[in-house]
Every structure is written in C-alpha cells, then in structure tokens.
Amino acid sequence: MPDNQTTTRKAAALAAFQGLEHEPGVAKPDAILTADNVVRRFGGLTAVDVGHVEIQRGSITALIGPNGAGKTTFFNQLTGFDTADAGSWSFNGKAMNGVPAHKVARSGMVRTFQLTKALSKLTVMENMRLGAQGQKGENFFRALIPGSWRGQEDEITKRAEELLVRFKLDAKSEDFAGSLSGGQRKLLEMARALMVNPELVMLDEPMAGVNPALTQSLLGHVKDLREQGMTVLFVEHDMDMVRDISDWVIVMAQGAIIAEGPPDSIMSDHRVIDAYLGAHHDAPLSEEELQQQLHEAEAALEAEAAEEEAAK
Amino acid sequence: MDWLTILTTTVHAAIGWEVVVYGLAAIGVNIHFGYTGLLNFGQAAFMAVAGYGLAVTIVVIGLPFWVGILVGLAGAVLLALLLGVPTLRLRADYLAIVTIAAAEIIRLIFRSVAFKETFGGSDGRRGFNNDFYEINPFPPGHYGIGPFGFNERTFWLLVVGWVTLAVCCAVVYLLMKSPWGRVLKAIREDEEAVRSLGKNVFSYKMQSLILGGVIGALGGFFYGLYNGSVQPDVFGTEMTFFAYTIVILGGAARVLGPVVGAMVFWVLFVFIGNFLSEAVRAGYITVITETQVGPIRYALVGLGFILLLVFRPQGIFGDKREIALDAR
Numbered sequence: 001m002p003d004n005q006t007t008t009r010k011a012a013a014l015a016a017f018q019g020l021e022h023e024p025g026v027a028k029p030d031a032i033l034t035a036d037n038v039v040r041r042f043g044g045l046t047a048v049d050v051g052h053v054e055i056q057r058g059s060i061t062a063l064i065g066p067n068g069a070g071k072t073t074f075f076n077q078l079t080g081f082d083t084a085d086a087g088s089w090s091f092n093g094k095a096m097n098g099v100p101a102h103k104v105a106r107s108g109m110v111r112t113f114q115l116t117k118a119l120s121k122l123t124v125m126e127n128m129r130l131g132a133q134g135q136k137g138e139n140f141f142r143a144l145i146p147g148s149w150r151g152q153e154d155e156i157t158k159r160a161e162e163l164l165v166r167f168k169l170d171a172k173s174e175d176f177a178g179s180l181s182g183g184q185r186k187l188l189e190m191a192r193a194l195m196v197n198p199e200l201v202m203l204d205e206p207m208a209g210v211n212p213a214l215t216q217s218l219l220g221h222v223k224d225l226r227e228q229g230m231t232v233l234f235v236e237h238d239m240d241m242v243r244d245i246s247d248w249v250i251v252m253a254q255g256a257i258i259a260e261g262p263p264d265s266i267m268s269d270h271r272v273i274d275a276y277l278g279a280h281h282d283a284p285l286s287e288e289e290l291q292q293q294l295h296e297a298e299a300a301l302e303a304e305a306a307e308e309e310a311a312k
Numbered sequence: 313m314d315w316l317t318i319l320t321t322t323v324h325a326a327i328g329w330e331v332v333v334y335g336l337a338a339i340g341v342n343i344h345f346g347y348t349g350l351l352n353f354g355q356a357a358f359m360a361v362a363g364y365g366l367a368v369t370i371v372v373i374g375l376p377f378w379v380g381i382l383v384g385l386a387g388a389v390l391l392a393l394l395l396g397v398p399t400l401r402l403r404a405d406y407l408a409i410v411t412i413a414a415a416e417i418i419r420l421i422f423r424s425v426a427f428k429e430t431f432g433g434s435d436g437r438r439g440f441n442n443d444f445y446e447i448n449p450f451p452p453g454h455y456g457i458g459p460f461g462f463n464e465r466t467f468w469l470l471v472v473g474w475v476t477l478a479v480c481c482a483v484v485y486l487l488m489k490s491p492w493g494r495v496l497k498a499i500r501e502d503e504e505a506v507r508s509l510g511k512n513v514f515s516y517k518m519q520s521l522i523l524g525g526v527i528g529a530l531g532g533f534f535y536g537l538y539n540g541s542v543q544p545d546v547f548g549t550e551m552t553f554f555a556y557t558i559v560i561l562g563g564a565a566r567v568l569g570p571v572v573g574a575m576v577f578w579v580l581f582v583f584i585g586n587f588l589s590e591a592v593r594a595g596y597i598t599v600i601t602e603t604q605v606g607p608i609r610y611a612l613v614g615l616g617f618i619l620l621l622v623f624r625p626q627g628i629f630g631d632k633r634e635i636a637l638d639a640r
Contacts, residue, residue, distance in 0.1 A: 081504065105510035117505035119498045120637050129491070130498050131509050137491035138511070140519055144486050153491065178637035189505075196510055 009227050013059040013247040022261035022269065024250075025052035032057040032200055032231050033109070038077055038087030040070075040255075047073045049255045050087070055200070060222065060232040062242045062263065065252035066276050071235045072114060074252065075204055079111045080104040091200065106133060110198035114205045114235075118185040120178025124169055127177050127188060128160035129153070131195025160195060167191045167221065183214035190221060201225055203234035207241055219245055239267065251275065313594045318586045320459050325582035329466070329538040331574045332473030333359075336531030337551065338558040338570030339480050343524035345556070346564035347488060348517060349500030350524075351404050354395065354411035355555050357418040358525040359532030360547035361387040364422055366533055367437035367542050372430055377443035381533065388529035391418075392522040400517045412549060423544035436543035444469075444537050466538075473534050477571055480527050485567045487523075496520055497565070528555075557617060563627030572628055580616060585609040 016029050031054035040048040048070040055061050063071050076082035078089060080101035088097045091109050099107075119127050135156070136142050137149030164170040167187045172180060177188060186206060193201060206222065207215055223245055225232050236242050242249060242263055249266045251259045253275035259266065266272055325331070337355055344352040365384030369375050375383075399410045422431045431437065448468040455467040462470065487493045495516050498506045503513045536542045554577070562573025588605040591597045600608060620627075626635045 079508070081507070100512075101504075101507040102510050102512050105508055110510075111508050113504070113508070117502045117508075119501035119505060121501055121634050122494070122497055126494055126497075130494055130506070130511075133510055135491045138495055140487075140492055140523075143490035143492035144483065146486065146490065149491060176633065176637055179633075192509065 009058070009229075010247070013056070013226065016056050016059065017248050017262060020260075022259065022265075024257040024260055025054070026260055028054040028056040030057045031055060033078070033089065033091050033233070035078065035089035036087060038074065038089060039085045040073055040077055040082065041085050046255050048077060048084070050074060050252075050257055053250065053257055055231065055233055056248060057231050058226065058229065059247040060226050060234070060245055062246035062249045063233060063235045063252060064237070064239075064242055064249060069252040069275075070255040071252050072204055073255075075111060075202060075235065078104075079109065079202060081111075105196060105198075108197070108199035109202065110193045110196045110200070111202040112186075112189045112193055112204055112206065114208060116182070116185040116189050116209075118177040118180060118188055120176060122177055123174050124164070124177055124180070124188060125157070125160060125173045127192050128164065128195055129156050131192045132156040132159070133196055156195075163191045163194055166224075168217070181211075183210040183218070186210055186218060187214070187221070190218075194225075198230065200231045200233065203232065205235050205237065207236060207238050215241070313590045313596070315590075316459060318583065318590055321586050322579055322583045323460050324462075325578040326575050327470065327474075328578065329469060329473065329534065330578045331571070332470065332477060333531045333535045333538070334551075334554055334558055334577070335477050335571045335574035336480065336534065337528045337555040338562070338574055339477075339484060340524035340526075340528030340531070341552075341555045342559045342562075342564065342566075342570045343484065343496075343520055343527065346559055346566070346569070347493065347500060348496045348520040349404065350400075350517060350520060351408035352411045352521065352524065353408045353549070353552055353556075354415035354418075355524075355528045356547040356549065356551040357411075357415035358388045358391060358528040359535065359551065360415075360418055360422060360542070360544070361391050362529030362532035363536040363542040363547070364431060364437070366536055367440045368430060370440040370443070371437050380440065384529055384533060385526060388525045388532075389522055392518070392525040396518045396521045400514055400521065412552075415547075415549065415552065419544050419547055422547075431544070434544060436541055436546075438541035441537045441540050469534065469538055476530055476534075480530070481567055481571060488565075488567065492516075500565075560627055561617065561620060563630035566627070566629035569627060569629045576628070577613075580613055581609065584612050 020026050020028070033055040035050055035053050037052070038048055038050045039046065063074070065071050073082065077084040077087075078096070080096070080099050080103070084097065088095060090096055091104075091107060094107065096104060096107070096109075119130070122130070135149065136152055142148045161170065161173070164173055167190070169184065169187060169191065172184065177185065180188060190203070190206065203222070206218060210218060219241060222232060222234070246263050249261060249263050250257055251266065251269075251272050258275055259269050259271045261269060337359060340358065341352065341355050344350040344355075362384035365387040366380040369380035369383045370377060395411060395414055399407050402410065421427060422436075423434050425433060445465055445468065448464060450464040450468050452464050454461050455464065456462060488496070495506065495511050499513055499516055507513050532547075535546065558573040558577050559570055560573075561577055562569030562571070585605060588597065588600075588609060589602055592600060592602050592605060626632050
C-alpha cells in the first residue's frame with residue numbers, strides 16, 4: 001500500500017511539471033507559494049532580486065545556486081526572518097509580506113536552518129513538544145494550573161513519540177539535544193518542524209555536515225514528507241541529492257532566478273553552467289591575456305619546429 | 313574571641329532580612345537570566361522603583377499602605393515595559409548595557425536635587441513602615457531559641473518575607489514545569505529556532521522581564537520595610553551584582569537556587585566579617601586593623617566565589633551535564 005501511494009504521489013508531482021517551459025518564473029498548475037519582485041539589499045549589494053517564482057503544491061522543489069547566490073537570504077525573506085526591501089509573496093493565496101516569522105510558521109510554512117538549531121539544554125522530547133501549536137499551557141495564567149494543560153500535553157507527547165520512532169530518535173528522547181551528533185540534530189530539527197503540522201516544509205541545506213551513513217535515511221525522510229501530502233522546498237549543494245529526490249529545480253545566481261527545470265536536464269542548461277563556472281569560463285580574461293596566449297601558442301609552434309629541425 | 317556573637321550573627325544571617333531581600337531579587341534575576349537568558353543588569357532599578365513607590369505614596373502623597381504596595385508593583389511593571397519595548401529586540405549583550413544604564417539613570421533621578429521635594433535627594437525617604445508593623449499579630453517579646461531569635465518586629469517581617477519567598481518559589485516551580493516555562497528555556501537556547509516554531513518570542517521575553525521585575529520589586533519593599541527608609545545609593549549596581557552572584561552560586565535555572573544561594577552568600581559574608589573582627593580584636597591577627605576588615609572580607613568572599621566557579625561551575629544545585637554541553 002505505501003509503495004503504491006509512493007508511485008502515485010511522485011507521479012502526480014512529476015505529471016504537474018510535464019510540459020512546463022524551462023524558463024525562470026514559469027507558472028505552475030497549482031502553486032502553494034508565489035513570490036513577485038522580492039528585493040533585498042544590504043547597502044550597495046543586491047542580495048535578492050527575484051522577479052517571479054511559483055512553488056508547486058505536493059512536490060519536492062530544490063533551490064540551487066553557487067555560493068552567495070542569495071538562496072538563504074531569499075528563504076529568510078519568505079519566512080519573515082528578515083524584512084525585504086520590496087516585493088510581495090503569498091502562501092496558499094494569503095499575502096505573507098511583512099508577516100512576522102512566528103505567524104508565518106503558524107500559517108503552515110515552517111523552515112529549518114543551515115546551521116542546525118537544536119535547543120541544547122532541553123531534552124529531545126522537550127524540543128519536540130515545543131513544536132506543537134495552540135498549547136494551552138503556553139499561556140502565563142493557565143501555566144499556573146497544571147490541570148488545565150496536562151491532557152493536551154499527553155496528546156502532544158504521544159504525537160512526539162510517534163515522530164521520534166519514525167526518525168529513530170526514540171532511544172534518545174530523554175537526552176539533552178546538545179549531546180546528539182550533527183546528523184541526529186538535523187533529524188531532530190526536521191522532526192520538530194513536523195510537530196508544527198506544516199503544509200510547506202522549507203529545509204535550508206538539510207545535508208550539510210551529515211555523515212554519509214545518515215544521508216540515505218535523511219533522504220528517505222524528505223521523500224516521506226511528500227508522501228504525507230506536504231510540499232518541500234529545500235536549498236542544497238549536493239547535486240546527487242538534488243537529482244535523487246527533487247521533482248523540480250530552481251536555480252539562483254547573483255540574487256535572481258536564472259533557470260528552472262527537471263533535475264536530470266537542469267545541469268546541462270547553458271545558463272546554469274555559466275552561473276557556476278562563469279559565462280566566459282573558456283575565454284581569455286583580458287587583451288593582455290589574449291596576447292599572451294597567442295605568444296605562448298607561437299612559441300610552442302616555434303619550439304616544435306626547432307625540435308624537428310634538430311632531429312633532422 | 314566571642315564565639316557566641318559570631319555564631320548568633322551567622323545563624324541570623326542565614327534566615328535574616330538580607331536573605332529575604334536578596335533572595336527575592338535573585339529569584340527575579342534567575343527568571344531573567346537563568347531561564348530566559350536575558351542579561352538584565354538593572355534589577356536594582358526594579359527594587360528602587362518599588363521601594364520609592366511605596367515610600368513616596370505613603371510619605372509624600374499620604375495614601376494608605378496597600379495603595380503604596382500597588383503603586384510600587386505598577387511601577388515595576390511599567391519599568392519592565394519601558395525597558396523591554398526598545399531593548400528586547402536587541403542581542404543579549406546590548407540588553408545588558410542598556411539595562412545597567414537605565415538602572416543608573418533611575419538611581420540618579422531619585423538622587424537628583426530637582427526632585428528633592430518628591431524623592432528626598434540623597435537622604436531618600438523614611439517613616440513609611442508604621443502601617444506594616446501596626447498589623448503585626450505577634451505581641452512584643454523574644455521569638456527564638458536561646459540566644460538565637462528576633463524581636464517581634466523583625467520576626468513579623470521575616471514571617472511575611474519567608475512566606476513571600478515560598479510563594480515565589482512555588483510560582484516559579486509551576487511555571488517552569490509548564491509549556492510556558494519550556495518556551496522561556498527554549499528562548500534562552502536559541503530564539504530564532506523558537507520563532508520558526510510559531511512562538512511570539514518578544515511577548516514571552518516581555519512576560520519574563522515583567523515577572524522577574526515584579527518579584528525583584530517585592531525585595532525592594534522588604535528592604536524599605538526592614539530599614540524604615542530608602543536611599544538612592546542602596547540601589548546601585550552592587551545590588552544587581554550581588555543578585556547575580558547569588559544566582560550563580562545557587563545554580564542558574566534551579567527553583568531553590570536563589571534562596572539557598574542567598575543564604576550561603578550572607579552566611580559567608582557575615583561569618584567572615586565577624587570572625588575577622590573578633591580575631592583582630594582578640595589580637596590573633598595583627599597584620600590588619602579592625603577598619604580594614606570590611607574591605608578584606610569582600611576580597612575573601614570574592615576569592616570564595618572564584619574557587620566555586622573553578623571547582624563547581626554549575627553552582628550548588630546545578631547539573632554538571634548542562635555545563636558540559638557549553639564546552640562542546
């Protein structure tokens with residue numbers, strides 16, 4: 001049964017992308033997140049300048065690009081962790097620009113961080129419980145009456161236990177999160193984000209600093225999110241991972257989106273190659289260099305000719 | 313050597329008014345710093361606002377005692393809001409700078425010549441604790457065992473003080489066991505992560521600042537009620553740093569840490585001071601004079617705390633595993 005579902009979910013996601021143009025900002029059949037003209041400047045540097053982009057519901061979309069392309073900054077704008085200078089974006093049709101980070105999370109758009117933020121001196125279980133929304137005991141006055149939140153706390157604990165079993169962290173549930181390994185922290189952060197019951201999960205470099213043994217298990221969990229009906233948008237550098245799990249790839253460079261396309265063909269797109277290697281990566285850099293190259297070629301030819309002469 | 317004096321003063325210090333005042337201040341600091349990670353270096357200002365709120369309401373305006381208490385508490389809440397709105401969005405170290413400056417500003421306002429009519433300048437205000445002692449249910453006499461004990465006034469203050477301490481500890485215990493306390497502790501660890509999980513971090517930090525400030529304010533009341541007066545220079549930075557020392561001594565983020573920390577702090581302080589004076593007077597120590605005992609006991613108490621931080625960095629009640637996590 002799960003296998004069957006796997007194929008249908010994956011197939012549905014892939015079908016949605018069938019026949020789409022490979023142009024930046026191409027319209028998707030059912031967009032969960034739409035952004036228009038998002039600009040973020042740091043002094044004279046324009047870190048993000050995204051014209052238009054849509055994220056397809058129920059798919060795994062990868063956001064790639066060379067270092068400094070503005071991927072994480074774009075993430076920060078969308079999730080309210082930084083204020084954009086201009087632009088608008090909407091999640092499920094609801095305008096999200098200017099909405100503070102905690103309200104973005106409450107509306108179902110939850111992110112993780114490039115540098116994992118495990119809450120070290122809280123146990124793994126407490127980390128998980130924190131993710132649950134609408135907790136009665138988080139109100140100051142109700143907190144003083146344990147009876148008013150105990151019942152809800154038990155439900156939350158049960159849900160957290162189930163997630164921990166799924167992420168194979170159940171044995172660690174009473175350990176401090178600070179005592180986990182880097183990979184386990186990534187797992188915990190992902191599991192904790194799921195406690196929020198998100199519709200869109202935004203993962204910022206989920207594989208950074210994870211040992212290869214855990215990579216496969218993390219990949220499985222990311223795919224699993226789609227199977228449960230969630231949408232995933234993730235930033236990643238590891239191209240093998242991008243090829244393996246994503247249904248669609250968006251490429252950023254110098255703050256702008258330069259190309260979109262399916263993972264198997266995106267890396268052969270000339271715009272992407274130019275972004276990673278430079279548009280003139282095989283051309284000389286300056287007039288002097290051009291001259292120098294000509295001289296070198298001439299010298300080599302002359303040397304060859306001289307050698308031939310000597311051989312005679 | 314008068315060992316009996318040394319012994320009785322030391323025992324009195326363990327349960328005396330200083331423990332009540334500094335214990336309450338430290339419970340507040342523990343909520344700010346221990347649980348929420350807010351470096352509030354202006355705790356003395358909350359105590360000053362409460363003490364002066366009580367004194368000025370009674371002495372200058374002439375309103376009853378309970379109104380004075382309400383004014384003091386309202387002053388503490390207002391101060392928390394005033395301090396919090398601009399500063400709680402700042403990073404921890406900036407908050408420390410702003411709060412210590414704010415506390416000094418408040419002390420200087422209470423001390424200023426311009427407001428002498430209201431706050432009494434550097435002399436402060438006195439004569440506002442009669443109402444408190446009039447409701448004393450204990451008849452005059454000696455309360456205690458043998459040489460250890462207090463008169464009815466001090467005893468009444470201590471009973472109220474220790475009940476207040478117990479209630480505050482119970483409130484902290486309940487809160488920190490609850491999901492509310494969990495959010496606070498999570499903010500201490502990483503507020504961005506908490507924000508990403510849909511919690512309004514600013515609101516929780518504000519609640520923490522108000523709660524800790526109000527509990528500190530209770531300490532300010534007891535200072536005024538015991539001494540019968542408030543002076544601006546009492547509420548200097550030293551008071552805040554004593555409260556921090558007590559929190560670290562008892563173990564940060566532990567319910568009973570501040571109370572036991574305050575007891576140990578004052579026992580050490582009083583014992584070392586009296587022991588040295590007696591020893592000098594009896595001629596056992598000749599290298600220092602009696603007037604030098606005061607400064608030297610500060611140095612010795614300081615040395616004690618350095619040794620504590622070296623050998624038991626987690627404090628009396630702290631968990632060594634938590635400290636070990638910081639080293640990773």
